[in-house]
Amino acid sequence: MAKGFLILPTPSPHIVLFIISCLMSIISKSSSPWTSSLPHELLTLDTANRLRVDTTSIELASRDFGKIVQENPLAVLHPSSVNDIITLVKLSYNSHVPFGISARGRGHSLRGQAMAKNGVVVEMTCLTSYSEGSGIRVFRNPNKLGLSYADVGGGQLWIDALVATLEYGLAPVSWTDYLYLTIGGTLSNAGVSGQSFRYGPQISNVHEMDVVTGKGELVTCSNYTNPDLFYAVLGGLGQFGIITRARIALDKAPNRVKWVRMLYHDFSSFTRDQEHLISIHGLDYVEGSLIMHQSPPNNWRSSFFSLSDQSKINSLVSKHGLIYYLEVVKYYDDLNINNVDEELRVLIKGLNFLHGCIFTKDESFIDFLNRVRNGERELQAQGLLDVPHPWLNLFVPKSGIMDFNAGVFIDIIHKQNKTTGPVLVYPLNKNKWDDRMSAVTPDEETFYSIGLLLSSGDDDWEVLEDQNKEIMNFCDKAGIKAKQYLPHYRTKEGWMSHFGSKWDMFQKRKAMFDPKMILSPGQRIFNSVLEM
Numbered sequence: 001m002a003k004g005f006l007i008l009p010t011p012s013p014h015i016v017l018f019i020i021s022c023l024m025s026i027i028s029k030s031s032s033p034w035t036s037s038l039p040h041e042l043l044t045l046d047t048a049n050r051l052r053v054d055t056t057s058i059e060l061a062s063r064d065f066g067k068i069v070q071e072n073p074l075a076v077l078h079p080s081s082v083n084d085i086i087t088l089v090k091l092s093y094n095s096h097v098p099f100g101i102s103a104r105g106r107g108h109s110l111r112g113q114a115m116a117k118n119g120v121v122v123e124m125t126c127l128t129s130y131s132e133g134s135g136i137r138v139f140r141n142p143n144k145l146g147l148s149y150a151d152v153g154g155g156q157l158w159i160d161a162l163v164a165t166l167e168y169g170l171a172p173v174s175w176t177d178y179l180y181l182t183i184g185g186t187l188s189n190a191g192v193s194g195q196s197f198r199y200g201p202q203i204s205n206v207h208e209m210d211v212v213t214g215k216g217e218l219v220t221c222s223n224y225t226n227p228d229l230f231y232a233v234l235g236g237l238g239q240f241g242i243i244t245r246a247r248i249a250l251d252k253a254p255n256r257v258k259w260v261r262m263l264y265h266d267f268s269s270f271t272r273d274q275e276h277l278i279s280i281h282g283l284d285y286v287e288g289s290l291i292m293h294q295s296p297p298n299n300w301r302s303s304f305f306s307l308s309d310q311s312k313i314n315s316l317v318s319k320h321g322l323i324y325y326l327e328v329v330k331y332y333d334d335l336n337i338n339n340v341d342e343e344l345r346v347l348i349k350g351l352n353f354l355h356g357c358i359f360t361k362d363e364s365f366i367d368f369l370n371r372v373r374n375g376e377r378e379l380q381a382q383g384l385l386d387v388p389h390p391w392l393n394l395f396v397p398k399s400g401i402m403d404f405n406a407g408v409f410i411d412i413i414h415k416q417n418k419t420t421g422p423v424l425v426y427p428l429n430k431n432k433w434d435d436r437m438s439a440v441t442p443d444e445e446t447f448y449s450i451g452l453l454l455s456s457g458d459d460d461w462e463v464l465e466d467q468n469k470e471i472m473n474f475c476d477k478a479g480i481k482a483k484q485y486l487p488h489y490r491t492k493e494g495w496m497s498h499f500g501s502k503w504d505m506f507q508k509r510k511a512m513f514d515p516k517m518i519l520s521p522g523q524r525i526f527n528s529v530l531e532m
Contacts, residue, residue, distance in 0.1 A: 050077060050079060050084060051075050051076070051077055051120075052075060052076045052078060053075050053076075057078075058073060058076065059072075061073050061076045061104060061107075061115070061121040063107065064107045064108065064110065064111075064112060064115070065106075065109065065110060065389055066110035066111050066112070066388065066391070067386070067387060067388040067389060067461075068110070068111055068112075068388055068390060068465070069111050069112030069115065070112075071112050071115040071116070072117065072118070073102075073116045073117065073118065073119055073120055073121045074099075074118055074119065076120065076121045076122075076123060077120055077122045077123065079126055079127055080126070081127070082127070082210070082212065082218065082244045085212050085244065086212055086217075087216075088101060088120060088122065089213075089215070089216035089519075090215075091216075092119075092518050093215055093216050093516055098516045098518050099118070099119045100119030100519075100521035101116055101119055101120050101519055102115055102119065102121050102122065102238070102519070102521065102522050103121075103154070103184060103238060103242045103243075103519075104121050104122060104123055104124060105124050105125060105155060105181060105182030106181055108180075108181055109522070110390075110486060110488070111488045112522045112524075113237070113238075113486075113488070113520070113522045113523050114185075114520075114522055115521075115522040117521065119521060122242065123155075124155030124182055124184060124185075124242075125155045125182065126155065127153050127155040127244070136151070136156055136160060136161055136164040136165075137150065137152075138164060138170065138250070140169075145169075145250070145251055145252045146252075148168075148170050148250040148251070149248060150164065150165055150172070150247070150248045151245055151247050152245065152247075152248055153183065153245055154182065154187075154242065154243035154245060155182055155183070155184065156183050157181065157182060157183075158172075158175065158176065158179045158181055158182075159179035159180055159370065161183065161248065162179060162366065162369060163366075165250055166253055166366065169252060169253055170250040170252065170253055171251070172202075172205065172248050172249065172250060173249060173250075174193070174195050174199045174205045175193045175195055175369060176192065176193050176202070177194075177301065177371075177372055178372045178376075179369060179372075179373070180373065183243065183248070184242070184244075184246070186202050187203055187233070187234060187235075187243055187246055188235070188237055189235060189439070189485070189486055190202065190203050190235050190439045190485065191203060192428065192449055192485070193285075193287070194285035194286050194327065194329065194426060195284060196428050196432065197286055197426075197428050197429050197432070198278070198284060198432070200432030200433060201432070201433065201439070203234040203235050203437055203439060204432055204433060204434060206234060206246050206247065206248060206249070207222060207223075207247040207249060208220065208221070208222040208230075209221055209222070209233060210244045210245035211229060211233055211240070211241035211242065211243055212242045212244060213229070213241045214240070214241065214514025214515065214518045215513070218244070219241070221233070222247075228509065229241065229513055231434070231436040231437050232438055232513060233438070234434075234438065235437045235438040235439025235440075236437075236509075237520060239438075239509075239519060239520055239523065240438075240509055240510065240514055241513060241514070241519070254331035254333045255334065255365060256331075256333070256362060256364055256365060257330065257331050257332070257362070257364075257365055258329065258330045258332065258340055258341070258361075259327075259329050259360065259362070259368060260327070260328050260329070260344065260358065260360050261304060261305075261327050261359045262325060262348070262353035262357060262358045262359075263291075263316065263323055263325050263353055263354045264323070264324045264325070264353055264354060265316070265320040265323055265324070265354065266352075267324060267405045267409075268402065269352040269353075270288065270324040270326060271402075271427070271448075272352070273326060273351045273352060274286060274326055274426060274427050275427055275446060276351075277328060277348075278427050278429055278446075280347070282343065282347045283329065283347060284331045285327075285329035286326075286328050287327045287424060287426040288324060288326050288424070288425050289324070289325055289422060290322060290323070290409060290413075290423040291313060291317055291322075291323040291325060292322055292323075292413075292414055292419075293317060294419055294420055295419060295420070295423055296310070296314075297309070297313045297314070297325075298310060299375065299421070300376060300378065300422075301371070301372050301422050301453075302371045302372070303374070305359060309359055312357075316354070321414060322410065322414050324425070326351075326353065327426075328348065329368065330343065330344050331365065384455070387455050387456065387457065387458065388456045388461035389453070389454065389456075390454050390464040391451070391453055391486070392450075392454070392468040392471060392472075392484075393449075393451050393484065393485040393486045394450040394475075394482045394484060394485060395428075395441050395448070395449060395450070395483045395485055396447060396448045396450055396480060396482045397442035397444040397446075397482070398444050398446040398448065399444060400475070400478065400479070400480035400481070400482070401425075403478050403480060404448075404450070404475070404478075404480055404482075408471050408474060408475075409423070409425075412467065412470060412471060418463060418467055419454055420454060421453045421454040422451070422453045423450075423453070424449065424450065424453065425450055427446050427449075428441075428446070428447055428449055429445070430442075430445050430446065430447060431445065438502065438509075440483050440487075440498060440499055440500070441483060442481055442482070449485065450482075483498065484498060488523075488524075489525075
């Protein structure tokens with residue numbers, strides 16, 4: 001095993017030889033039969049230096065944010081247009097032995113999901129202009145702002161979509177905590193954050209998409225046009241197509257936010273209050289987190305608490321060992337600036353947080369949404385960003401959250417004292433999700449998003465991976481029917497259990513839209529059995 005990485009098995013030699021001969025013929029432009037038989041469009045890609053095989057490009061595409069898995073592609077495509085992607089996929093589809101193709105955004109996957117071992121990685125962020133829908137175009141409905149939308153390229157970042165739409169006084173309604181992710185990347189998973197209880201995940205706020213299927217066909221899909229592809233791609237882990245454009249729902253953007261955190265030492269009161277808040281109208285964001293000695297009040301997600309507040313909280317941690325904070329936000333603008341404080345007071349009246357342990361901030365809308373960016377820069381400056389991140393993200397049904405707290409938060413995370421990083425816990429409403437989509441959630445009306453956002457040194461990430469396995473084993477033994485978010489399994493049985501009743505449909509959709517299993521091999525869904 002290479003230091004700090006899990007190196008996965010190689011495919012059969014004849015597949016590797018085929019792909020090498022194919023791609024090297026592109027690069028060399030020789031007079032071999034391979035070169036003469038290749039489509040002219042693909043030769044044009046290399047003429048414009050779009051197909052890269054240099055060490056820097058290969059190394060970048062072989063790693064991700066997780067820094068646990070490393071898989072080298074044979075080449076990296078820097079497309080200048082959607083047609084470049086179509087040409088590449090068609091080449092693979094029409095080949096005697098197709099090679100894998102993965103779309104890569106910011107490389108924020110955790111365990112090689114956006115890699116293509118001995119295949120081709122497509123750098124989606126290279127598509128920046130609006131030609132063919134790969135940029136950002138905003139459509140403002142002056143009569144009803146809630147009917148406005150933005151057409152956004154799949155390789156665009158959410159931060160860029162925010163900046164572009166704010167120029168029109170508009171913004172998307174559903175977010176992730178971190179905005180430097182691509183549109184296509186989050187829509188291939190779900191896209192969840194504290195707004196999701198009210199507005200649903202990001203996949204519930206898409207009107208239409210352009211998708212390059214595994215056959216190399218560019219298809220426009222929506223609820224009304226090609227709906228099978230539309231619902232397959234949303235939350236589909238990149239298995240059915242590469243998103244090149246998404247039509248994102250917009251609404252009127254607020255100017256500022258009231259941001260409140262309240263402390264609890266009783267988990268039952270903490271979850272009861274969270275569930276109450278997501279059942280009423282008025283708040284725009286509800287999250288929660290753990291505070292322990294190894295997970296302090298302020299971290300890279302935000303520097304919310306003042307020094308004096310941190311001292312007070314640390315005293316509570318010393319007393320109780322484990323503290324939970326409930327986090328809420330209410331948007332406001334010039335129209336309700338005089339009423340927002342009273343509205344917020346009414347919304348949180350009757351909550352059972354610790355006496356005197358309520359903390360408030362007033363932030364601009366954009367600074368609140370972009371709060372994680374500053375923490376990221378600080379980690380980068382300290383050399384603490386480019387490290388392994390053995391994260392574990394789960395959806396835990398409401399019926400199991402008390403057992404999860406006792407068995408995981410207390411008996412594993414707190415007692416073992418291995419965890420370094422934020423631990424998130426907040427409820428979501430299932431009625432904001434569309435079950436026709438590929439994304440999987442627990443079969444209960446309320447479930448919790450759990451995020452163990454861990455980091456480690458290059459040599460000890462396996463300790464935290466073992467802890468993650470212990471957590472999953474606990475859930476199985478306790479009968480907690482948790483579902484992984486950003487899932488990773490290494491066997492067909494694991495994936496079948498994950499998708500449950502959706503597995504048959506998932507397979508049918510794969511056969512329909514990517515029958516040669518070209519796309520997103522790094523997810524290891526349909527190639528897991530072959531490589532074990």
